[in-house]
Amino acid sequence: AQKVTQAQTEISVVEKEDVTLDCVYETRDTTYYLFWYKQPPSGELVFLIRRNSFDEQNEISGRYSWNFQKSTSSFNFTITASQVVDSAVYFCALVHGQNFVFGPGTRLSVLP
Amino acid sequence: DTEVTQTPKHLVMGMTNKKSLKCEQHMGHRAMYWYKQKAKKPPELMFVYSYEKLSINESVPSRFSPECPNSSLLNLHLHALQPEDSALYLCASSQSSGGRNQPQHFGDGTRLSIL
Numbered sequence: 001a002q003k004v005t006q007a008q009t010e011i012s013v014v015e016k017e018d019v020t021l022d023c024v025y026e027t028r029d030t031t032y033y034l035f036w037y038k039q040p041p042s043g044e045l046v047f048l049i050r051r052n053s054f055d056e057q058n059e060i061s062g063r064y065s066w067n068f069q070k071s072t073s074s075f076n077f078t079i080t081a082s083q084v085v086d087s088a089v090y091f092c093a094l095v096h097g098q099n100f101v102f103g104p105g106t107r108l109s110v111l112p
Numbered sequence: 113d114t115e116v117t118q119t120p121k122h123l124v125m126g127m128t129n130k131k132s133l134k135c136e137q138h139m140g141h142r143a144m145y146w147y148k149q150k151a152k153k154p155p156e157l158m159f160v161y162s163y164e165k166l167s168i169n170e171s172v173p174s175r176f177s178p179e180c181p182n183s184s185l186l187n188l189h190l191h192a193l194q195p196e197d198s199a200l201y202l203c204a205s206s207q208s209s210g211g212r213n214q215p216q217h218f219g220d221g222t223r224l225s226i227l
Contacts, residue, residue, distance in 0.1 A: 033213040035215070037218075042220055043200055043202070043220045043221040043223075044116075044202070044218045044219055044220045044221065045155070045202065045204075045216075045218040046218070047215040047216065047217065050213070050215055052213070091154055091155075095213050100157065102154035102155060103154065104153070104154055105152075105153075105154055107152075
């Protein structure tokens, strides 16, 4: 069975702090994809990143960075110098074939 | 602005009403999806259309009826809904659904309330 765990239900930080959102997944498959999506209060999910299971390189995009560790089945997301506009629910997701499993989400509040 | 447009943004209906949710994309995507999202929960997949044909129905009750008139449009027809069907309904599209590893582009959703 495939499963995604986001242990942090809610996180609050003060603007300019760095924050890491954890994602741990379970799968028996060797080929799979991992995603992060952001859902601001407006409702739409915004695609942030896709990573396949054969690419363990970490990625940086502006203030965002992702740390993929197959050894610990984790795909953590760090926001550097957080801003109020980063306040949203963040979902990690695991995809194999037709199976698409969302984690429960982490609600991030960035306070001014 | 999202590239997937959903209308209406809000809908309130009685349990005996018939209404439709609409979704449109002009990105040339060939896969379209309907999701249901309850408060403080992740989205739950309802239906997948691939090349205008229904490919996945996640055991959704028949009071929800999807329709894909063409590659750009996706409708969700609603009839005799229950109060527990109140939720945010999200439409998404992706280049293909051969494997669901393509990034999905989501609309803003329709907030549905059943009285």
